[in-house]
Amino acid sequence: MRRAVKKLEISMRSFKKELTFNIPGRVGFVNITHDVEKALRDSKIKEGLCLVNAMHITASVFINDNESGLHQDYKDWLEKLAPHEPVSHYRHNRTGEDNGDAHLKRQIMGREVVVAVTNGELDFGPWEQVFYGEFDGQRPKRVLIKLIGE
Amino acid sequence: MRRAVKKLEISMRSFKKELTFNIPGRVGFVNITHDVEKALRDSKIKEGLCLVNAMHITASVFINDNESGLHQDYKDWLEKLAPHEPVSHYRHNRTGEDNGDAHLKRQIMGREVVVAVTNGELDFGPWEQVFYGEFDGQRPKRVLIKLIGE
């Protein structure tokens, strides 16, 4: 008796990708929506969740508007809430660092976003875009994209 | 030879639902815990993760206490950290919008929550409730509920 071997469709998939950024200034924002969409296509996942997080503790990944005036508003606002100067204000800077403020700014903007994946697409509202937020730049820093689903 | 066809139990499920809110004022909070619980029941998922996020960038989904005094405290505090007036204070408002402050308030309160699903229930501590937070209301805006699990 000859039978076709039934191929088991194991349902859960996972996929990982890292991005690297080297922002010229101390503070800056980069739209990474297309990078996340590309990772999703490469993953072949159709339904699931997509985690995107900064791998460094003086940087953020957040979702908001792709509008340069707003980004300047964020910079001014964060500088008011957690000023860089005077660097001696932060106990953390007694370790020889000068990025105490960056650790605070990142808590306001967040470390990560989790995005729904539906029908093979990032399930976004009309204006949602993913940004890397740098608060202590001028060196290479990484973002992790992790997808799980089917 | 007659054999019962073995039904493969594919383990991973996903489920999506959108909610729409039209808040009468500029700022307001709505308890959406029951909506999220209903989506979870409809999904039939017993173990997994539940993502609930604002699909608009001037709104939040957050978890905190269902206490009206606290909600007024949040409004006063957010207004102090990111005042609506003067609208000319925000570069974003040069685009013709007047919601620059709402984009900032939403970063404090967050875009999303991820909740554990255990034994078919939202795995919550004693006082955890899910809220939609609106910072630029008076028009229909959406919340996404995405569940994955088994």
Place this chain on the structure above:
Amino acid sequence: MRRAVKKLEISMRSFKKELTFNIPGRVGFVNITHDVEKALRDSKIKEGLCLVNAMHITASVFINDNESGLHQDYKDWLEKLAPHEPVSHYRHNRTGEDNGDAHLKRQIMGREVVVAVTNGELDFGPWEQVFYGEFDGQRPKRVLIKLIGE
């Protein structure tokens, strides 16, 4: 005809663990990275997502640096953004509580983190550590660890 029964490898796993903390003061931070790593080992999950969240609404789980000066900076900064005193400043405290400020501080620091699991490890950048943040201590409070994956 004799056939071996084909064992179906159901791919998705989930795992849950709770931690309990009783912080002696009102505000404090505890490094819980090893607890999360232990839960991950116990789960036997190799690829997936790990949610860690405060189960109480006056506490946080966040990822940042294991540096005591920074932790003092966080305490000072949060006290400035949302002072404990005067307790009468918060409408929430008219309920008989004195923890209005703690509900605000927790929104800055966040409720939860979601961490990628890759090759059986928390997929962290060089300095990422997980902390429990307490803003209304002196009683037992819980943290939830939920893992899903394969």
